[in-house]
Amino acid sequence: MSRLFAQDRDESICDIPSKACLLWVTAQLEHVRANSMAWYNLKLKQLDSLMLVKDFKTLKKEISRFHETTDLPPVFAIYLKIYQAKVLMVEGHKQQAAQLSRLTVEELQALNQIFYSPLRMIIIANVMQDSKQYEQSLSLLEQTKTDFADSKDPYLKLELFGNLGHAYRLLQRFDEALLNYQQSLQFAIELGHEQQITTLYNHVARMYQQTNDIAQAEQNYIQALQHAKRDGHETTVIGAKINLAYFYAQQRAADKARLLIKDIDPAHIQPHQQKLWAFIEKTLKAGQ
8 A cells, every 4th residue: 555655765665565665664764754645655664564464463663653743744653554444343343433434445445546557457346345345346346357457466366356256255156266366476586575475375275174175275284384493483483374274174174273373472462363363272171
């Protein structure tokens, strides 16, 4: 999303939200006047990267700094609502998240009429999914796919096919979701973006589970963990271990699940992983 707010060739490390961008922008914020436009630009990149690496605890903390601020730049304020909705969603406050998402869709659509961007169209579609507008999201994404079929931008294609995967998954059209996640994965590999590669292998694995191809599901969860370790971000590694351990717990492979989680500190588990963690613990205790 930060690509839509402002771009600077000197900040190419943040062309794509990432762990590297997060480290760079956090350092840069120490040297920029607070609440200047440059500061808000950097702050948006920081929030975007926190969301991408799924560090929702830190994201919530950073968002809370703006609760009492009433004069935020308009574009920053819109994207801040997206992050707020995402945090509400992962914490289980789905109705509040959906309400905020519907409001944000309207504001994003108005913004896109002034400053059009295909990436913003994808973001609108993604936010529609959070407000359960699945068919509308799919329609918007398919139209964007048609309009930008000749685009050579791998990041645009990564986001487009990834969100098409989400839309089809939410509509329980799992075969089509799988195909789109696989296409998105190829663009993530082309970009060498290990965190995104990890995420997409996990999505592919889940779709193989949904289509009852357990062997392929296991192999893709294993691939996700391998790439998470290459990425090296603690949140990414823990998430991949929990996903694979959850898979093994579902398959009643308790020894494999136990081996994966033995070094995980429960205090470092993100909110969106708590249900999986509880299931793993319950399954392992029952098998003792």
